[in-house]
Amino acid sequence: MRARGGEARLKALLEDLVQYYVGVYPQNPLALAVWFEKAPDRPDQNLLALFAGTLRNEITVTPRQSLSWKTGIEGPPYLEVHASSVEFFVQELRYQPDRVSRYRDRAEVLYFDKKHLTDEVSQFFNIVTAPPGLVRCWYVDPDTYDRYVRRELTLRSQMAGHPSLGIVKTEQSPDFVNVKAIPHLEFNQRWLPLSLAAVRNYAWYSDWQSHPDRPGYLIVEGGSLYQILRFEVKTAPDYATRFQLLEKLPDDRYPEVYLRAVLPAERAPS
């Protein structure tokens, strides 16, 4: 317990420093911070900091510094920072993997900004931001769908910007027409399942709740269109492991959306 408390305090000290690094170079925002070769019981710690944009083609190791830098105390715990750019790190990963393998040893990711990371770096540090089956969707409300039917807009135009939600399918009929899925949203860059209390905040649920007779639609990445039939809440303690969700809901009660694929013949003529 004491060791765990010590690790938590050490992590908090590292996070303070990482927070400082986030905006320290306006042209090169922090993309990743990894506490590597973790040994909380030792006085010396190591941090890898990767920044976006172009920097010198090397991993610069800064002189050992005290983690109590904010208070001006020069004492343990100490930290050595290995700093570089994402760009250079990717090059090393590709051509000199042995030189970067140590950064994965007993590593804990303290910070990441996925818009500045590449898939290679994310995979190397096992940064998982979505369950494997997640499909991104854009909500098309009944009024907007009517406009699409009247040819006032295209469905593709509704796919602009950030997705309204993500879904993880839990069941699909053999003909792929009927689907049940768990709605997800991004919280701190990770796609997590929504509780019933949380789905109520969003139009794709509340529109259905207020007007179940007027269906809304989801257009999924790839262009398929689904009609929202209804929502139900299911108690499913196995869902988190079965579908590799990134978080288990505390009460295991998952709202599920029932969808019906809108076949091309049924769609408004384009």
Add this chain to the structure above:
Amino acid sequence: MTDTLRSICEQCSQLNAPHLDFIPPELARHRKIIDRDLRELVAAAYNELDRAAALLAGSLLESVLFSFLSGQETYIGAIRGRPFVFDPNMSLQNYKEIFNRYFGRTMPGSELSDLTVEYRDMVHINRELAGPEDICSRAARDMLRIVDKLLADLAGFAAPAVQ
């Protein structure tokens, strides 16, 4: 037809009669500002002003998190195992992350999604242009509910707000 802003607002008890006791007494001016903005948000919603409601709700979200978190330094410090110093110059993104991290589990279902920041950022025209045509209307509707739920969650939060 989708719900009107007015009908959504009528269902949002916290927007119409907020309980702001989670704001420490010494932050009286914060409370006054939030009270004023809530009144203006309700007025915008009753007049079906999508953009005004979306932007004001985004601003309120930031004000509420700012005021709440600044009163929770002791609580957060206890969780993280070392003092937490509230930085008043951080962004909504930072406040949201801090809130989700330290209060998301304490108040289940209260976690704020990344969409909230996207919606607030629509103050910049390029961000609205990057979304579909109805993004502003949807943001206004979602944000009314999100701010209302956040206020309800904070009103019920038992931890002491004073240092």
